[in-house]
Amino acid sequence: MDPPQPWYKIDWTTKDWDGRTIPTRHGTDDFGFVHACNDHSMCAEAPMTAPYHGTPDKWTSSTRAEYYGVALIDGEPEIKITTVAEFGHVGPNGAEAPDGKVIGTITSYCQGMTYCPYWING
Template identity: 40%
Template sequence: MKTLRMSRLAIGAILAATAIVATMTPTAIADPSTPVSRSTATEPTLRWLSQQEYTALVGVERAKNPHIAAAPPGAHFAGAPLDPPQHWYDIDQTDFDPSGIEIPTRHGTADFGYQHYAGPHNLTSQKAISAAYRSRPFVTQGAHYEYLGYLTFGDTLIAQIHTIAQLATSTDDRKFTTPDGKYIGTITAYCEGVTRCPDIVNSEG
């Protein structure tokens, strides 16, 4: 009799548990077929980097031997080319290097400044120049300073910008002296390895 009572209790417990499971909402039981949501990785974009920033991105070894690749289809950023002023001494932009040196880029002439490099080297982007001047100079000889900047897509190098600046108030030949007492600034700028920069360099002013 006691055994029969125990069996009835066990059956009752099983039926109660079955009823509870049957009344559970669908969200209470995980569906193994439901895919787990994953965060979408951010797509790489074109951006200008200083030499230090580029080294931090790709590592010292890759930075020592940069490999330049074509920009992938669709890579771009908004902006417009610089509309320069008219006098050689007018300043198109001003940058500061990591030491705090103020480096103007002047409208210039056929010998130096924006007029010297923009057309012949197909380089009108202000951000390209700024990226180089955010770097530490890799050449310093008196008033002659040289800098490097990098255009990247993710960790792919699209272009390497080389700028040369005159950190003096006159050009070496003394033909030009700044009326504002500031440095002559950018003498030239160009893309390493090519005569003319790829158009993608100028898609952002």
């Protein structure tokens, strides 16, 4: 069994088209990879970070942005994906990363459903 990871461990980073570096931290039940995977079945890097390959679609605060993407089947749009990033240094429940970098990915989910279909991670 793998040892537990600290919440602030960066699993991967992505840059959006404006050059912002967005870490996806291992996280907790409240944010990051653990939250997206456990609460929304978004458990793979590719679909979680695909929306970052663009610019923010909506700023919900001065430091938080939503990015929208689409999962395709046979080249046709099938499921809309939203990934949310926090560009501040304090995350949910006051979490502050010891590395001084932004919090990064808060969540990623398939719009209109609680859990993404299994194939989204494949």
